[in-house]
Amino acid sequence: MSITTLKINGQDVVTESGKTVLAAAKEAGIPIPTLCHLEGISEAGACRLCAVEVKGTPKLMAACVTTVAEGMEVETHTPKLQDYRRMIVELFFTEGNHVCSICVANGNCELQDAAIEVGMDHSRFNYRFPDRGMDLSHSQFGIDHNRCILCTRCVRVCDEIEGAHVWDVGNRGEACYIISGMDQPWGEVSACTACGKCVDACPTGAIFRKGTTTGEKQGDRAKLEFLVNAREKQEWSR
Amino acid sequence: MDLTELKALAVAEKAKFKPLRVHCCTSTGCQAAQSLEVKNNLAQAIKDKGLGDRAEVVGVGCMGFCGRGPLVQFAHDDQLFETVTPDQAEAIVDVLAGGEADLIKGDPEHPFFSRQFHIVRKNSGNINPDRIEDYIAVGGYQSLYKALFEMSPAEVVAEITASGLRGRGGGGFPTGIKWATVAKMPEGQKYVICNGDEGDPGAFMDRSVLESDPHLVLEGMAIAAYAVGANHGYIYVRAEYPLAIQRLETAIKQAKRYGILGSQIFDSPFDFKIDIRIGAGAFVCGEETALIHSIEGKRGNPRPRPPYPAQDGLWHCPTLINNVETYGNITAIVEKGAAWFSGIGTEKSKGTKIFALTGKIRNNGLIEVPMGITLREIVEEMGGGVPDGTIKAVQTGGPSGGCIPAHLLDTPVDYDSLTKVGSMMGSGGMVVMDTGTSMVEVAQFYMDFCQEESCGKCVPCRAGTVQLHAMLTRLLKKQATLADLETMEQLCYMVKEMSLCGLGMTAPNPVLSTLQYFRSEYEELLQPMPTMPDNHALTV
Numbered sequence: 132m133s134i135t136t137l138k139i140n141g142q143d144v145v146t147e148s149g150k151t152v153l154a155a156a157k158e159a160g161i162p163i164p165t166l167c168h169l170e171g172i173s174e175a176g177a178c179r180l181c182a183v184e185v186k187g188t189p190k191l192m193a194a195c196v197t198t199v200a201e202g203m204e205v206e207t208h209t210p211k212l213q214d215y216r217r218m219i220v221e222l223f224f225t226e227g228n229h230v231c232s233i234c235v236a237n238g239n240c241e242l243q244d245a246a247i248e249v250g251m252d253h254s255r256f257n258y259r260f261p262d263r264g265m266d267l268s269h270s271q272f273g274i275d276h277n278r279c280i281l282c283t284r285c286v287r288v289c290d291e292i293e294g295a296h297v298w299d300v301g302n303r304g305e306a307c308y309i310i311s312g313m314d315q316p317w318g319e320v321s322a323c324t325a326c327g328k329c330v331d332a333c334p335t336g337a338i339f340r341k342g343t344t345t346g347e348k349q350g351d352r353a354k355l356e357f358l359v360n361a362r363e364k365q366e367w368s369r
Numbered sequence: 370m371d372l373t374e375l376k377a378l379a380v381a382e383k384a385k386f387k388p389l390r391v392h393c394c395t396s397t398g399c400q401a402a403q404s405l406e407v408k409n410n411l412a413q414a415i416k417d418k419g420l421g422d423r424a425e426v427v428g429v430g431c432m433g434f435c436g437r438g439p440l441v442q443f444a445h446d447d448q449l450f451e452t453v454t455p456d457q458a459e460a461i462v463d464v465l466a467g468g469e470a471d472l473i474k475g476d477p478e479h480p481f482f483s484r485q486f487h488i489v490r491k492n493s494g495n496i497n498p499d500r501i502e503d504y505i506a507v508g509g510y511q512s513l514y515k516a517l518f519e520m521s522p523a524e525v526v527a528e529i530t531a532s533g534l535r536g537r538g539g540g541g542f543p544t545g546i547k548w549a550t551v552a553k554m555p556e557g558q559k560y561v562i563c564n565g566d567e568g569d570p571g572a573f574m575d576r577s578v579l580e581s582d583p584h585l586v587l588e589g590m591a592i593a594a595y596a597v598g599a600n601h602g603y604i605y606v607r608a609e610y611p612l613a614i615q616r617l618e619t620a621i622k623q624a625k626r627y628g629i630l631g632s633q634i635f636d637s638p639f640d641f642k643i644d645i646r647i648g649a650g651a652f653v654c655g656e657e658t659a660l661i662h663s664i665e666g667k668r669g670n671p672r673p674r675p676p677y678p679a680q681d682g683l684w685h686c687p688t689l690i691n692n693v694e695t696y697g698n699i700t701a702i703v704e705k706g707a708a709w710f711s712g713i714g715t716e717k718s719k720g721t722k723i724f725a726l727t728g729k730i731r732n733n734g735l736i737e738v739p740m741g742i743t744l745r746e747i748v749e750e751m752g753g754g755v756p757d758g759t760i761k762a763v764q765t766g767g768p769s770g771g772c773i774p775a776h777l778l779d780t781p782v783d784y785d786s787l788t789k790v791g792s793m794m795g796s797g798g799m800v801v802m803d804t805g806t807s808m809v810e811v812a813q814f815y816m817d818f819c820q821e822e823s824c825g826k827c828v829p830c831r832a833g834t835v836q837l838h839a840m841l842t843r844l845l846k847k848q849a850t851l852a853d854l855e856t857m858e859q860l861c862y863m864v865k866e867m868s869l870c871g872l873g874m875t876a877p878n879p880v881l882s883t884l885q886y887f888r889s890e891y892e893e894l895l896q897p898m899p900t901m902p903d904n905h906a907l908t909v
Contacts, residue, residue, distance in 0.1 A: 176672070
């Protein structure tokens, strides 16, 4: 195993070569907020929350898709980054309909956690209150598009781990939404195995088990990493 | 076919040209103004007047002066006729026969033409784009022959590097470095892609090149493929350019028939085939990684770079991706050498650039100018200035660029100078605005475009452009406060720095550049500050 040494926030960090800055920071106990990242599936680089400053690069780099390099100097929590992160969380809250008090994921929501982490107590942008609708046609699960942040974790987990590719993204720009099958009601998609991995992967309360009420949903995020490890490394313990 | 045969064919084709050639533009712009009927009537008139043995009418590509089309030009003495109608065909043929007629004549010595320098557009308006023989007659495919038989792939790459050519799609990345990166990748399947997904509002340079001289682009791609070791190319053209697609299809078919594309080109061991892929109306597919996804049949979403397409591109193979105009420069560099090319333009921006000159300006059309020419020369001399009123700003670079105010018109047109004044070279759109234009409305127009065209993958672009558009709209309704203006500016910087791809990173540029130069226009639109009530209102 070859190693790479770098500095994160002035702290010397040694990590396995080829790892991402995000993984290296996690190992070193430096938390970087993320939303679209999930252990066990591919990276999308879409939420941009994990952007960091790298010395010598004018651009901000998404830590989840930036590979560590020898002698790299990374800053993860500069005032500018914190300010931008807060703005991104504000954008998330204003583009959907996120009402924590009546949400199944209240208390177990990564968007809520991110808001607390970046200190977002109100939004400077106007709420858009889109009319997005929901789909309860599946016998066990439901999807509420109002709570969706389009992180595409469900899309990736269904495609890469379950191999069913039930989910995809339809339309573009602000009109984007998660579609099931060929943009059919979820319950009519025969490819769906009802495995529930998308429920465990969803960072918010957008995809949930039917019958759960406010604050009951607890996603099992580590399940996916466990499955990948079990398949690839035959490590069957959790 | 070998070089002697190719040259013999060129001479034979040239000999077939009749002494009196009447060029009639058949590009999209002129076709929309009935140029095909003009062409048919001209042919009929030549026949009727018995000139058939020494005169012919040729449908050619774009002549550049699109605002005054349809255009007809005599090849032998450069006489130019503007805004020709189908019923004027007989009068034009009378002039051809030596008579006089009352027609709108253009001046080929006008700065609009005389200040131009043609490299990419050298054949545009001179040859029939539907016939490969016309292209061969003007020396076509001899550069490819030269590259294949007189140069090694490394020498071709070295020549392009030495020429100083930079990407014409907007970014201005040195083309030679891109080629060298792909060439250095281990041997195996590699691809060459031509990006013809021109989408900036007001830009039509690539369309014109593809419609007027498709073989030039094919030859440039073939040379590129030889240089980097690829055997398969794709041209990605947007569906809104049906004529360009049709002419490319014809061109590829004809080149295959002559053995210039396909297996064992010119009987050498080099194979290269080209396929056309048609875009489905997404602006973001002009971004290289989104374009590659689109060719692969996937949703046209960009992905984070690195890895760059040069290492990991189409179907994870090393891929060279250049713009139409970039490929259009290749044959001339191979033919005349890097030293010749680098003698044109400025120190860091070599060669020429095609601009689509539009907006509030007398002479609308396409111009190919050497780098380093000032905006003032383009707008005032070539463009003839603003019809009524005075110039306020020039917008370059489309939705990714910015507005350059009138007092900076002496800025030279090159990559670095335009970036320094807060705009960019971009793909070549140049929109002139007069003093009647509201810069806030301009910013709102471009933001509307960006929010519509955002793919929706990353949040800063998907939600940020929508908020920016909403804020600009509020401002125009005079409902915004100073605090809103400040928030808007901060949001601009966030979207610029945090977005995933070039679309988002440059989307706030029209707002930022207008804020930089025309801030007072924004401030005038602010909601009036509430006035303090006078004293007796407070006393009870």
